[in-house]
Amino acid sequence: MGDTDATLELACELIRRSSVTPEDAGCQALMAERLRKAGFEIEFLAFGEVSNLWARRGSSAPLFVFAGHTDVVPPGPLEDWQSPPFEPEIRDGYLYGRGAADMKGSLAAMVTAVEAFVSQHPDHAGSIAFLITSDEEGPAVHGTRQVMETLTERGEKIDLCVVGEPSSAEHLGDTIKNGRRGSLGALLRVHGRQGHVAYPHLADNPLHRLTPALAELCAIQWDEGDEHFPPTSFQITNLHSGTGADNVIPGHAEVMFNLRYSPALNADLIREKVTAVLESHQLQYELQWRHSGEPFITPPGKLVDAMQSAVQECTGVTPCLSTAGGTSDGRFIAPTGAEVAELGPVNATIHKVNESVRVDDLEALSRVYRNILKHLLV
């Protein structure tokens, strides 16, 4: 393959390594080998069953980081795939395989972008690093979160960070994610007393207590959002109660809910407000919270401006800024004060069968990434 196929070739190599979370399956070693040749110092940081790669070139500030993950979600039923998920195949201008868009295509583009950039600018300003984990799609405990703790302990401070998550909606580069909402989930168990529907005075129906409380929670206007964020949303995701019989008052009820919240709120405020509502309805309950991410925002500035210009120059597309979507590992990097934003391929097929990326977008993404480096480090 010629030079123009370098990104495609590397993406295929990565897809062939079946790195279902938290497996890395040799992806990081492959990337490290390429980066070492480009003058990077390589460090493998293994925590638990998770592999992490920290590769750095240069020692001065600003420190620019490409962040991403080598793990992929399971392929699901193999018979639903048109070609085997870990055997990359090109059909009609698309590369198919698990991880093609999320995010082995981006990883390949980062590596080839850096190779081209350092050969052109061997004495670039600042430093470039890669922070790659195999634990983004899983519990995300021993991955980026723990690498960030290690870096912070030894005083290594990230200034600028591009995460390669597939941010684009329809065309490569049409969307840059410059922040994410926070995510707070809860499991609520409400206790009552089981009994015969004909003798309600001998029972205590937990649903009759719970449902008005839920209605009140659903009706709360948590905030109005702001220029960067939509209003905070409260969503009930699961509701279980009853024995299946129509003559039994249930003994308890269980409900799960999740809030996606903006920086106008914080997890403590939400917990307080929810608890106050539950108390006001005199529920007997247990409540377990799961806080999976603080919100973050990187307003237009050095990083976002460079990313927008780089996309425009390489593709002609004007990117819009968005904070929609799920959480990402950016939530662990942003709290250290780094400017963090996400830019990657079209996300239409991620986590689905027949995941794919447009072949032409791979090389284009590599050019965009290289151009970002030019804007920031030359």
Ligand SMILES: [Zn+2]
């Ligand atoms: Zn991803």
